[in-house]
Amino acid sequence: MANELPITAIAVPTKGAAGRTGLWRIERPVIDQSKCVKCLLCWLYCPEGAIVRREDGGVEIDYEYCKGCGICANECPAKAVTMVEEEGVG
Amino acid sequence: MVRPARVATVVTVRELPVEEYWLPGHSACPGCPAALGLRILGKALGGRFVLVVPAGCTTVIQGIYPRTPSRVPLLNIAFAASASAASGLRAALELRGLDLPVVVWAGDGGTVDIGLQALSGAAERNEDILYICYDNEAYQNTGIQRSGSTPLGAWTTTTPSGKRERRKDAALIVAAHKVPYVATASVAYPLDFVEKVRKAASVRGFKYIHLHAPCPTGWRFPPSKMVEVGRLAVETGAWILYEVEDGVLRLTGRSRALLDPSKRKPLEDYLRLQGRFAHLLRPENRGMLEQLKKSVEEAWETVKKILERGGRIF
Amino acid sequence: MARAVLSGNEAVAVGVKLARVQVVAAYPITPQTTIVEKIAEYVDRGELKARFMAVESEHSAMAACIGAAAGGARVFTATSSQGLLYMSEMVFWAAGARLPIVMAVANRAVAPPWSIWCDHNDALSQRDAGWIQLWAESAQEAMDMVIQAYRVAEDERVLLPVMVNLDGFLLSHAYEPVDVPEQSLVGRFLPEKTPAPYWIDPSEPRSYGTIAAPDTYMEFRYKLQVSMGNAARAIEEADEEWGKLTGRRYGGLVERYRCDDAEIGVILAGSWAGDAKEAADLLRRKGLRVGVIRLRATRPFPADELAEAVEGMDAVAVVDRAFSPGLPSGVLAAEVKAALYDRARRPFVKGFVAGLGGRDVTPLDFATIVELTLRSFKEGRGATEWYGLRGWRPW
Numbered sequence: 001m002a003n004e005l006p007i008t009a010i011a012v013p014t015k016g017a018a019g020r021t022g023l024w025r026i027e028r029p030v031i032d033q034s035k036c037v038k039c040l041l042c043w044l045y046c047p048e049g050a051i052v053r054r055e056d057g058g059v060e061i062d063y064e065y066c067k068g069c070g071i072c073a074n075e076c077p078a079k080a081v082t083m084v085e086e087e088g089v090g
Numbered sequence: 091m092v093r094p095a096r097v098a099t100v101v102t103v104r105e106l107p108v109e110e111y112w113l114p115g116h117s118a119c120p121g122c123p124a125a126l127g128l129r130i131l132g133k134a135l136g137g138r139f140v141l142v143v144p145a146g147c148t149t150v151i152q153g154i155y156p157r158t159p160s161r162v163p164l165l166n167i168a169f170a171a172s173a174s175a176a177s178g179l180r181a182a183l184e185l186r187g188l189d190l191p192v193v194v195w196a197g198d199g200g201t202v203d204i205g206l207q208a209l210s211g212a213a214e215r216n217e218d219i220l221y222i223c224y225d226n227e228a229y230q231n232t233g234i235q236r237s238g239s240t241p242l243g244a245w246t247t248t249t250p251s252g253k254r255e256r257r258k259d260a261a262l263i264v265a266a267h268k269v270p271y272v273a274t275a276s277v278a279y280p281l282d283f284v285e286k287v288r289k290a291a292s293v294r295g296f297k298y299i300h301l302h303a304p305c306p307t308g309w310r311f312p313p314s315k316m317v318e319v320g321r322l323a324v325e326t327g328a329w330i331l332y333e334v335e336d337g338v339l340r341l342t343g344r345s346r347a348l349l350d351p352s353k354r355k356p357l358e359d360y361l362r363l364q365g366r367f368a369h370l371l372r373p374e375n376r377g378m379l380e381q382l383k384k385s386v387e388e389a390w391e392t393v394k395k396i397l398e399r400g401g402r403i404f
Numbered sequence: 405m406a407r408a409v410l411s412g413n414e415a416v417a418v419g420v421k422l423a424r425v426q427v428v429a430a431y432p433i434t435p436q437t438t439i440v441e442k443i444a445e446y447v448d449r450g451e452l453k454a455r456f457m458a459v460e461s462e463h464s465a466m467a468a469c470i471g472a473a474a475g476g477a478r479v480f481t482a483t484s485s486q487g488l489l490y491m492s493e494m495v496f497w498a499a500g501a502r503l504p505i506v507m508a509v510a511n512r513a514v515a516p517p518w519s520i521w522c523d524h525n526d527a528l529s530q531r532d533a534g535w536i537q538l539w540a541e542s543a544q545e546a547m548d549m550v551i552q553a554y555r556v557a558e559d560e561r562v563l564l565p566v567m568v569n570l571d572g573f574l575l576s577h578a579y580e581p582v583d584v585p586e587q588s589l590v591g592r593f594l595p596e597k598t599p600a601p602y603w604i605d606p607s608e609p610r611s612y613g614t615i616a617a618p619d620t621y622m623e624f625r626y627k628l629q630v631s632m633g634n635a636a637r638a639i640e641e642a643d644e645e646w647g648k649l650t651g652r653r654y655g656g657l658v659e660r661y662r663c664d665d666a667e668i669g670v671i672l673a674g675s676w677a678g679d680a681k682e683a684a685d686l687l688r689r690k691g692l693r694v695g696v697i698r699l700r701a702t703r704p705f706p707a708d709e710l711a712e713a714v715e716g717m718d719a720v721a722v723v724d725r726a727f728s729p730g731l732p733s734g735v736l737a738a739e740v741k742a743a744l745y746d747r748a749r750r751p752f753v754k755g756f757v758a759g760l761g762g763r764d765v766t767p768l769d770f771a772t773i774v775e776l777t778l779r780s781f782k783e784g785r786g787a788t789e790w791y792g793l794r795g796w797r798p799w
Binding site for chain 2 (some may be wrong): 009010011012013014015016017018019020021024029039040041043045046047048049050053062064065067068069070073074075078083
């Protein structure tokens with residue numbers, strides 16, 4: 001195995017460097033697209049980069065990596081994001 | 091020395107690059123301000139820069155070999171060494187004809203405590219680097235121990251009944267080195283941060299940005315409140331947004347309107363959201379609370395006096 | 405080829421200039437200072453096209469070298485004693501990061517008590533850092549060694565930093581005639597830019613020096629050990645090739661002086677080998693067949709070369725200019741014994757600790773040491789003795 005390693009710890013950029021961090025969630029953000037005003041503040045404030053911009057100017061959650069921190073729900077000026085308890089929890 | 095004209099950009103959310111330069115699925119706590127800061131930094135510079143990262147939260151946020159979330163080259167380095175490693179790295183890149191900004195991304199511990207010597211040396215030599223300190227106000231990575239940047243009165247694991255000492259003012263310490271650009275910023279005001287990063291990157295010589303980073307894990311509040319806590323820090327005056335260009339200070343963003351103390355929200359609005367200040371709001375700790383309020387007022391008095399003499403820091 | 409009278413330090417500076425180093429980050433400490441002062445002059449006069457960084461501490465000096473080497477530059481620093489100890493964390497870092505940094509150490513005793521004078525405890529305290537450690541005997545060798553150091557460090561089989569040791573004051577400040585080669589000759593030995601592959605590359609972004617979990621850390625460290633083995637070959641090859649270009653060959657990992665028929669040997673590192681060689685000549689005139697084995701490298705430790713060199717010898721004295729408190733042997737004595745332990749035939753090994761803090765050790769002292777070794781051999785007493793301790797007699 002030593003032969004396959006680079007000369008020192010040299011890491012390659014990857015999504016999910018810590019694995020499927022969506023599995024960390026206790027609750028998930030759900031966007032009511034009818035209320036969304038496409039201000040992009042949730043996208044701006046997401047520490048994970050787990051909110052993805054769509055072609056139509058709106059946003060959607062990347063649940064593979066979203067950790068459920070709830071900042072998007074807290075910041076949304078249109079109250080379009082609700083935190084919903086994940087299945088299998090509690 | 092002829093400097094390029096300072097670009098006064100007004101940034102909007104929409105025009106920020108869509109690309110992520112700090113990829114999702116990294117190792118940070120939910121709601122981490124350092125992770126948010128890194129995302130915004132990447133967008134500010136369009137992914138054209140190199141990072142130097144000393145020991146701290148960001149070391150661990152990268153995850154474990156062989157994976158990393160960073161889409162820019164990143165040099166991990168020992169705790170005390172970021173400013174000097176960055177100095178050497180910049181020299182080498184210049185010699186190779188690679189005009190790539192070298193950005194230190196260091197925590198408060200690695201900046202005001204163990205990293206202070208190297209920071210001061212690099213500032214004195216006016217090394218052409220951008221040093222960003224993400225300040226979560228304690229040694230969060232090792233489990234919430236106090237640093238020289240922990241505010242008066244805050245609980246940490248090594249100040250269980252609240253820190254007795256005032257914090258160091260890193261931005262003013264760096265400004266005393268008479269470097270071209272010093273600023274404070276906050277992850278709660280990302281567009282202000284972007285403007286400052288871009289302005290700094292357009293300048294030759296030593297640049298410093300002190301970035302407020304409210305840490306849910308260490309400050310004891312729910313992750314969903316991270317940006318709100320950061321906003322309240324500014325709105326109560328506990329954190330002041332300013333920049334110093336060639337020794338002249340001006341307030342920026344939300345802080346511009348807060349020179350008048352009556353315009354600031356009561357400090358309690360900021361403190362009561364945080365578990366680390368819960369004891370301060372009890373009657374028996376009134377004295378420490380008053381001291382903290384006084385230190386906030388004194389910081390504003392300092393800014394006021396500076397502005398009264400045309401913004402000249404010294 | 406020009407002939408100049410240079411101090412050991414000045415010779416190192418000339419070596420740095422001929423190696424076309426690009427970044428020098430250093431902090432002053434006696435007796436290294438004149439190395440860096442000379443380099444500052446070269447840079448100031450445009451004789452060396454390098455960025456000279458007068459950093460604010462030795463820790464920062466090594467950190468800056470690490471940053472610059474990671475960025476693809478050929479780098480250099482120098483220090484001594486306390487400075488080396490202060491940068492120790494970064495010394496270990498440089499080796500683990502596999503960066504081809506070259507550092508000159510003007511060997512000086514460690515405090516307290518304060519001492520500016522020569523001994524080897526500074527460099528030997530770093531023997532576990534992963535650096536190649538070489539030791540010069542003369543100003544000429546110091547210059548040659550710096551140039552060879554880059555060649556060895558940047559070898560893709562090696563990619564390890566190299567420490568060039570020269571005795572503080574005894575060599576650093578001693579003036580000797582030195583043949584200075586032309587830049588063009590050095591250019592045939594060492595390419596202008598470092599060919600080392602470890603560069604920060606924006607087109608292929610990577611994170612360097614990340615966390616390695618227990619499942620990979622050991623393998624990364626093992627690779628370092630393998631490269632140390634390769635370094636032994638690279639050191640010999642560099643010495644061989646430099647010998648062809650300049651006529652100066654030093655023997656590779658180990659210099660053997662009058663060892664072929666020797667019945668007793670003196671093993672040591674550093675400039676006092678010259679005094680040991682004089683003692684060897686003196687004793688040979690009295691009929692005792694003495695040889696001197698000068699370790700040019702202590703890391704990688706030249707076990708095989710040492711075993712070969714001591715063949716035929718009944719006894720060897722290992723003279724250490726350092727000690728490890730609590731270790732019964734001197735530092736090199738312990739390593740020599742370990743290297744020879746598994747050999748079918750091995751000589752009697754007697755250790756001596758001498759010359760600490762710059763205490764003078766003369767050819768007559770070395771002659772005495774040889775005689776003490778002979779006596780110990782006959783009496784079967786191999787314990788290390790501290791030579792020349794005031795108020796103490798060997799027995």
